[in-house]
Amino acid sequence: MRTKKDKFPDILIISYYTGHVILGIAFLMLIPAVTSLCLSEWNPLLDFIISMNIAFILGFILMFIGWKTRDNMIYMQWKHGFVIASLSWVLLMFLCAVPYMLSGHLKSFLDACFDVMSGFTTTGLVLTQDLDHISIGLNMWRHLLTFVGGQGMVVLALSFLFRETGGAYKIYVGEAKDIELVPNVKGTARIIWKISIAYLIIGTTALWVNGMMIGLKPLSAFFHGLFMFESSWSTGGFAPMTQNMLFYHSFSYEVVTIIFFILGSLNFGLHYAIWQGNKKELVKNIETRSFFITTFLACVLAVIGLAKLNVYPDAVAAFRKVVYHVLSAHTTTGLGTVYARQFALEWGDFGVVILIIAMLIGGSACSTAGGFKGLRVGIVFKGLLADIRKLLSSERRVLVFKFHHIKDHILDDVLVRASSIIIICYMALFAIGTALGTYYGYPVLSAAFEAASVTGNVGLSIGITSATMPAALKIYYIIVMYLARLEFLSVFALIGYIIGGMKKLCQRPLQE
Amino acid sequence: MQDLKKNISGLIIELASVGLFTALLFALNIVAMR
Amino acid sequence: MSKTFAGIILILAIAIFCPAIGYAQEIIPLNELVENGKAFDGKNVAVRGEALGEAMERGEYAWVNISDPTNIMGVWMKKEDAEKIAFFGDYKHKGDIIKVSGAFHRACAEHGGDMDIHGIAVEIAEQGHPVKEEVETRKIVVGVVLTLITLCVAGFYYKIKQ
Numbered sequence: 177m178r179t180k181k182d183k184f185p186d187i188l189i190i191s192y193y194t195g196h197v198i199l200g201i202a203f204l205m206l207i208p209a210v211t212s213l214c215l216s217e218w219n220p221l222l223d224f225i226i227s228m229n230i231a232f233i234l235g236f237i238l239m240f241i242g243w244k245t246r247d248n249m250i251y252m253q254w255k256h257g258f259v260i261a262s263l264s265w266v267l268l269m270f271l272c273a274v275p276y277m278l279s280g281h282l283k284s285f286l287d288a289c290f291d292v293m294s295g296f297t298t299t300g301l302v303l304t305q306d307l308d309h310i311s312i313g314l315n316m317w318r319h320l321l322t323f324v325g326g327q328g329m330v331v332l333a334l335s336f337l338f339r340e341t342g343g344a345y346k347i348y349v350g351e352a353k354d355i356e357l358v359p360n361v362k363g364t365a366r367i368i369w370k371i372s373i374a375y376l377i378i379g380t381t382a383l384w385v386n387g388m389m390i391g392l393k394p395l396s397a398f399f400h401g402l403f404m405f406e407s408s409w410s411t412g413g414f415a416p417m418t419q420n421m422l423f424y425h426s427f428s429y430e431v432v433t434i435i436f437f438i439l440g441s442l443n444f445g446l447h448y449a450i451w452q453g454n455k456k457e458l459v460k461n462i463e464t465r466s467f468f469i470t471t472f473l474a475c476v477l478a479v480i481g482l483a484k485l486n487v488y489p490d491a492v493a494a495f496r497k498v499v500y501h502v503l504s505a506h507t508t509t510g511l512g513t514v515y516a517r518q519f520a521l522e523w524g525d526f527g528v529v530i531l532i533i534a535m536l537i538g539g540s541a542c543s544t545a546g547g548f549k550g551l552r553v554g555i556v557f558k559g560l561l562a563d564i565r566k567l568l569s570s571e572r573r574v575l576v577f578k579f580h581h582i583k584d585h586i587l588d589d590v591l592v593r594a595s596s597i598i599i600i601c602y603m604a605l606f607a608i609g610t611a612l613g614t615y616y617g618y619p620v621l622s623a624a625f626e627a628a629s630v631t632g633n634v635g636l637s638i639g640i641t642s643a644t645m646p647a648a649l650k651i652y653y654i655i656v657m658y659l660a661r662l663e664f665l666s667v668f669a670l671i672g673y674i675i676g677g678m679k680k681l682c683q684r685p686l687q688e
Numbered sequence: 689m690q691d692l693k694k695n696i697s698g699l700i701i702e703l704a705s706v707g708l709f710t711a712l713l714f715a716l717n718i719v720a721m722r
Numbered sequence: 723m724s725k726t727f728a729g730i731i732l733i734l735a736i737a738i739f740c741p742a743i744g745y746a747q748e749i750i751p752l753n754e755l756v757e758n759g760k761a762f763d764g765k766n767v768a769v770r771g772e773a774l775g776e777a778m779e780r781g782e783y784a785w786v787n788i789s790d791p792t793n794i795m796g797v798w799m800k801k802e803d804a805e806k807i808a809f810f811g812d813y814k815h816k817g818d819i820i821k822v823s824g825a826f827h828r829a830c831a832e833h834g835g836d837m838d839i840h841g842i843a844v845e846i847a848e849q850g851h852p853v854k855e856e857v858e859t860r861k862i863v864v865g866v867v868l869t870l871i872t873l874c875v876a877g878f879y880y881k882i883k884q
Binding site: 374438455458475495 | 697701703705714716717721722
């Protein structure tokens with residue numbers, strides 16, 4: 177017997193909740209709008225008013241379409257959660273591109289969508305032209321997008337808009353945040369925000385003060401500080417000026433960003449544990465151990481490799497130019513203190529390869545960082561060691577392997593396999609990206625560098641990303657940034673849903 | 689209040705550890721560049 | 723006769739040695755410096771670009787980042803030179819275009835490896851100016867219309883919520 181539950185169309189549920197997320201972003205646009213208002217930037221103010229309205233209207237319409245969801249006790253399933261997360265990101269990409277487009281600083285709508293996706297996914301590659309002359313309102317928007325994108329926009333919507341929490345968990349996981357900090361998802365989202373806001377205050381203040389010490393005027397030092405904090409914590413990699421971190425010519429400013437981008441790349445569960453008093457977690461956690469080891473190795477190799485080529489004159493330069501970029505790459509931040517072309521022209525292949533590997537490994541799971549994630553690398557590595565030990569030990573002994581991530585977990589085959597499969601998916605994206613780059617004539621190592629940067633949501637560029645890049649490459653990069661950030665599952669769910677829906681549409685006329 | 693104390697000490701530990709890690713990398717860097 | 727001859731020799735001498743003095747130095751596009759960092763490293767160059775953002779004073783000297791159509795680079799100059807600059811480029815201003823000559827460094831040892839130019843001679847080539855915002859009436863109209871639509875939709879939302 178068909179129950180009412182079976183007949184309730186998925187699309188209504190999806191529409192209703194997606195509408196909520198879009199409304200959330202519409203409200204978010206108030207921040208840049210008010211900024212422009214206060215600074216008498218009239219064009220940007222209008223741009224945001226127009227964009228806000230479009231978002232509000234669309235959000236309300238989607239909610240109206242799914243209105244029935246309210247009246248019925250509808251049980252949201254995993255598939256809904258995934259589809260809502262992935263669909264929201266696509267719709268938001270178009271909506272958030274509107275203020276960019278209206279500013280006149282983008283050469284095409286595709287470029288605007290690229291920049292938005294780059295912001296949401298905390299990648300940090302830029303196609304906006306003449307950043308140095310854009311309004312503070314638009315800069316506020318750009319950096320806000322990475323800050324919010326790092327937290328996860330759905331997490332944002334969850335914290336403030338949702339009354340019902342039943343289905344919220346599924347959307348939350350759809351956005352690749354699968355750490356259950358507290359049993360209540362709304363509570364978890366609130367904690368993620370509490371930690372971020374605390375650091376926002378501390379980080380902005382630190383950079384503000386530092387900014388004034390290096391010669392910036394108080395008001396601009398504040399905005400630079402705010403923007404650079406948002407970019408660092410979210411491991412985004414945007415900066416208010418075209419030269420990125422090189423604009424500041426400051427070692428101290430760079431060090432402060434290092435601290436916040438490393439912190440930002442750490443798992444929110446780890447932050448929560450430490451903030452609850454569990455200090456040992458910092459050293460016991462598999463991800464911090466993995467990060468520590470791979471970062472150390474990468475830095476050593478890169479510094480030695482570049483010292484051999486005499487690229488930088490002394491230790492300070494080596495730290496600011498080599499170690500900084502290894503850290504920026506590994507945490508998938510993307511802030512840079514050299515011209516993109518210098519990687520290709522001065523670093524030599526070995527240095528570039530180290531960066532590529534660091535970019536692919538990435539940061540921690542359930543953080544603002546990208547890449548394979550230290551958790552998976554750690555699990556797969558331990559899995560390999562476990563397999564070797566099993567081979568070498570007597571067949572009668574049953575060996576159990578464990579790893580520690582907030583709690584102790586058993587290293588079982590299912591977990592190792594799941595981690596490996598996701599890593600393979602990332603590798604596939606990376607390989608295709610490299611091939612595509614070479615197809616368009618770029619040298620293989622440069623194509624690989626850019627592909628790794630996109631796959632790991634990093635944002636360092638070797639010079640390929642530009643407005644004159646082939647459109648197919650722009651589109652591919654957008655898709656990769658999106659897939660990589662949502663960690664595949666939600667997007668596969670969305671695709672599966674669309675295909676399933678289309679199949680049903682085609683089958684209906686046949687059945688009639 | 690207890691919670692806030694825990695939060696703050698957690699925050700300080702995080703900042704200190706990352707600071708220490710960065711300093712360690714700088715030291716390593718000096719050694720490597722000699 | 724010999725006076726004219728001497729005159730010609732003098733003119734030729736000046737023409738040959740002038741470039742060495744730096745008078746008729748060719749302006750190099752910034753991107754060329756980036757692309758050929760090793761070749762230009764340590765050499766005296768002349769560049770020209772719009773001053774961006776603000777000057778960052780650090781003691782006796784200051785950083786001014788300048789932008790030309792090809793790229794953007796930082797110039798380390800004396801505080802007094804930086805103070806000559808009236809306008810810096812941002813949303814509301816077109817910055818002064820300055821001409822700088824000085825030593826280019828691919829990875830400056832004094833500045834922790836930054837690619838920079840130590841500007842010895844700095845002159846204002848073109849004055850900058852405030853940029854007046856032109857607000858399109860079209861945008862205002864669209865903005866107002868959309869706001870009205872949104873208010874209607876929101877009103878409808880609150881009605882059916884009851």
